[in-house]
Every structure is written in structure tokens, then in C-alpha cells.
Amino acid sequence: MLTADEYIKSLRKLNLKVYLFGELVDNVVDHPVIKPSINSVARTYELAADPDYREVMTAQSSLNRQVINRFTHLHQSTEDLIKKIKMQRILGQETASCFQRCVGFDAFNAVDSVTFEMDKKLDTDYHHRFRRFIQQVQEKDLVVDGAMTDPKGDRSLRPSQQADPDLYLRLVEEREDGIVVKGAKTHQTGALCSHEILAMPTVAMGEEDSNYALCFAVPSDSDNLVYIYGRQSSDTRKLEGGNIDVGNCRYGGHEALVIFDNVFVPKERVFMCGEYEFSGSLVERFAGYHRQSYGGCKVGVGDVLIGAAAQIAEYNGVQRASHIRDKIIEMVNLNETIYSCGIACSSQGVPTASGTYLIDLLLANVCKQNVTRYPYEIARLAEDIAGGLMVTLPSEKDFNHPEAGKYLKKYLKGVDGVKTENRLRMLRLLENMTLGTAAVGYRTESMHGAGSPQAQRIMISRQADLENKKKMARAIAGIEEEKQ
Ligand code: SF4
Ligand code: FE
Numbered sequence: 001m002l003t004a005d006e007y008i009k010s011l012r013k014l015n016l017k018v019y020l021f022g023e024l025v026d027n028v029v030d031h032p033v034i035k036p037s038i039n040s041v042a043r044t045y046e047l048a049a050d051p052d053y054r055e056v057m058t059a060q061s062s063l064n065r066q067v068i069n070r071f072t073h074l075h076q077s078t079e080d081l082i083k084k085i086k087m088q089r090i091l092g093q094e095t096a097s098c099f100q101r102c103v104g105f106d107a108f109n110a111v112d113s114v115t116f117e118m119d120k121k122l123d124t125d126y127h128h129r130f131r132r133f134i135q136q137v138q139e140k141d142l143v144v145d146g147a148m149t150d151p152k153g154d155r156s157l158r159p160s161q162q163a164d165p166d167l168y169l170r171l172v173e174e175r176e177d178g179i180v181v182k183g184a185k186t187h188q189t190g191a192l193c194s195h196e197i198l199a200m201p202t203v204a205m206g207e208e209d210s211n212y213a214l215c216f217a218v219p220s221d222s223d224n225l226v227y228i229y230g231r232q233s234s235d236t237r238k239l240e241g242g243n244i245d246v247g248n249c250r251y252g253g254h255e256a257l258v259i260f261d262n263v264f265v266p267k268e269r270v271f272m273c274g275e276y277e278f279s280g281s282l283v284e285r286f287a288g289y290h291r292q293s294y295g296g297c298k299v300g301v302g303d304v305l306i307g308a309a310a311q312i313a314e315y316n317g318v319q320r321a322s323h324i325r326d327k328i329i330e331m332v333n334l335n336e337t338i339y340s341c342g343i344a345c346s347s348q349g350v351p352t353a354s355g356t357y358l359i360d361l362l363l364a365n366v367c368k369q370n371v372t373r374y375p376y377e378i379a380r381l382a383e384d385i386a387g388g389l390m391v392t393l394p395s396e397k398d399f400n401h402p403e404a405g406k407y408l409k410k411y412l413k414g415v416d417g418v419k420t421e422n423r424l425r426m427l428r429l430l431e432n433m434t435l436g437t438a439a440v441g442y443r444t445e446s447m448h449g450a451g452s453p454q455a456q457r458i459m460i461s462r463q464a465d466l467e468n469k470k471k472m473a474r475a476i477a478g479i480e481e482e483k484q
Helices: 005-012 037-046 050-055 078-095 101-124 126-140 207-212 235-239 276-315 320-345 362-372 375-384 396-400 402-410 420-432 441-449 453-462 468-477
Strands: 018-020 058-060 067-069 144-147 170-175 178-189 196-199 212-219 223-227 255-264 270-273
Touching: 005 037, 005 420, 018 212, 037 050, 037 078, 050 058, 050 078, 050 375, 058 270, 058 468, 078 276, 078 320, 101 126, 101 144, 101 196, 101 276, 126 270, 144 420, 170 207, 178 196, 178 270, 207 276, 212 276, 223 468, 270 276, 276 320, 276 362, 276 375, 276 420, 276 441, 276 453, 320 375, 362 375, 362 453, 375 420, 396 402, 396 420, 402 420
Parallel strands: 018 223, 144 196
Antiparallel strands: 058 067, 170 178, 178 255, 196 212, 212 270, 223 255
């Protein structure tokens, strides 16, 4: 396994073409806007090296029996699936951010079982290629960006019907030694912190869309890959040099638009090329794993938000008010409900034909459906408890100014015995998580990440087995089965 320092050194060797604020970024690793997201991923390496977390953060590889970072593991049991959730909760607590390493983790677990089933049915050679790739990921302890979402253009049209054929990532050339692909993947979590990009189709494809049924891996610094960094609300506070107004002093997450401008993919890194009938199960399994993931990461971030709300209540002197206590209880209740779903879909996991374990898809979709609602309610209660000062607070620079600062220290004080600065810090953390840079991961991503709410409702309706439920009702009501 790599240490956190070795991980950061490995990123320095990458030559990524990144645009941010209208400029090409010279030094990605040390850029103050990007750095917090690298710190979050680095935490996944630090904790794996910490004996206190080894049990949950590491696993024994099913491929070479070595101890590996759990983020590179193929799940071999329901216990592995449960440990994944526990690991994500811990990292959410540690970073109060998206730590970005789960998307690739979820992607390669999905690709593993689907390529196995493809080879079995179609006599292709994808699974062996994929296993060679994943062995490298494990041995080198790499971060993989799981790239699913295409720009999609006109949502009412299939990939091949779009006016611009590049709005879904597509095959443009097939060569002896590999393929050339063109298109883009949108909101790619942690793309700049990744060594590899594992691309997958974004929807179930029909035969007419077979040029879009693609799955492959390329190094993140491949020729003709372009990254355009996604900005977040309050992101320029990271350029101001202080450490109060940013809210979270060390950690963050990011998304980027990744453009494949005729990128060559060597043959041994192609894991699906035209087998459209398997695109649906790849999408369904990846989405299922990532919907499970939210039952861990969002809960850990929620723990910090609940802590911040309880802490600001103390700083404001309202912690004994019964309605405040009740609101905090409600936040815990909602947060633990999400966790229960994460644990439930993991504990009901089943082995696939490749041996890799899959979560219970119905429960994983219910998990994510709750995530589209509960973090919003938790955030609403946190804002309620924090009070309006969270959004009217003067800047850190005013606080440090000799004259303005004197007034702020005096008039923004809460209970005696707590420094005004600490009250400010807690309010800024609450602002960061509900409205600032971290709100991307905690709020809007709770809605749209791993698929928007309607995508889960479609899956829930598919898995609900209503016919069987109706049969149960008929039996209990004493209705005889009618002959057809
Ligand atoms: Fe991991 Fe959560 Fe970020 Fe997805 S949103 S990459 S599950 S931390
Ligand atoms: Fe996500």
C-alpha cells in the first residue's frame, strides 16, 4: 500500500491538462482550490496505515492474497460490503467532505461481475483483461475515477439520435491494437485526484447505439484528455489565505468535466465494445453500489453536521431548550435511518457468478431514495439551530482588523468562556456544509449523485414484485384464485 506522501508524489508525476477559472493549471497538486480534495483522498491512505483502522480500511486481496487498501478490493462477502459502509462513514466523519475514492471502487466491482457474465455468454475475453487491470490497481494502490455520466444532450433522444453524435461517449475508430473514443463525461468526482479513468456506458443501450456501449480504462494523463474543473459556491474563499471563512480548514471534494478528444485505448484496456445488451446491467450494478455508498459517506458527513449544530447550540447558550434537543434527536434519527439502509442492503448482499458480492438492489435504491430527502431535512434543522448569523457574518479579514475586529469580538460573542473566534468557526463550518463548497457533496449530490430520485423509483418499482404482494392480499382476504 502507498503512504499518503507517496500518493501525493504519484499525483505530481501526472501531466493533466486542467482548466480552472479560465486558465490552464500549472501545478494541480498545490493549487489552493484543488488541494483540499487531494487531502481528502490522501486521508484514505493515511487511515489504511493506521493500526486502529486497519480492520476496516484494508482487506486481503482475492487476486493475490496481499493486504490491500479496501478501496481497491473486490467484495468477497457481505462482511466486506458492511465494512465498506463503515469505512465510508469514518471517512465522512474525518473529512466532512466527499473523499472521492468510492466511485472507481463501485465501478470496478460492477465491471468485474458484468465482464464475467459477458465472456460466458459471448465467448469474449473481457474479464481476463479486466482482472489484469484490477490487479495493477491493487498492487500499485491506485485511485480510479469511475466515469459514467455522459452529457446526454436532448434527454428525449437515444445516443445515436442526438444532433451531435459526441454527446454520448462513442467509438470513433477500431484498430488492431485498440480503439479511439470521443465524447465527454460530466461531473466526474475526484477526476484530478485519480490515476486511472474507468469509463462505462451511462444508460441501457439498444443495437442502434452499439457504438456507445463502451467500457474501458485509460491513465488519467492520457493524450487528448482535457479536464475542466467544476466550481463550487464560495470556492474563491480558498484563495483568500485565511482558515476561518473556508469553514473546513483542510478537506474538500471536486467534480470536473472530462473530455475525451479522440483518446486511444489499448486493446487490453477495453472491457466492453459494442455488447449493448450488457450495458443495462453494468449501469444498474454500478448505480446500486454507489447508492449503497451513500448509506456510509453521507452519514459520516451528517455526524459532523449534527455535531456542529449541537456545538453551536452550546456556544449560543440554547442547548437545554427542549425544542433544540428535539431537533438534534430528529437529526440523529434521520441520519441513522440512512445508515440502517446502507447496512441492510450490504448484509443482504449475494455473490455474483464472478464471486464478487453484489448488494441487495432494492434496499440500495431505497437507501439512496432516503438520501435524496433526509440530508436536506438535517441541513434545514442545522440552519434552524445555527441562527441567521451563519449567513450575515463579516469576513475573517474584518475579524482580524485592529478596529473592526475589536467590535466583532465584543458583539458577536455568545456564552461567556467561549472565544468569539470559535463561535465564528463553528458557524462557518455549518455554512460550508449547508451552503458552501461541501454542500455540493452533502446536498445536491444527495439528490443527483448515483442517479436522480426518479431513477431509484424506477428501480424500486422493478424490484417491488407487486404481483406477489397482491397474491398475498388475495390469500389473506380469502379470495380464490380465478381460473384464466
Ligand atoms: Fe464516496 Fe460519497 Fe464522494 Fe460518492 S459522494 S465518492 S460515495 S464520499
Ligand atoms: Fe457521488
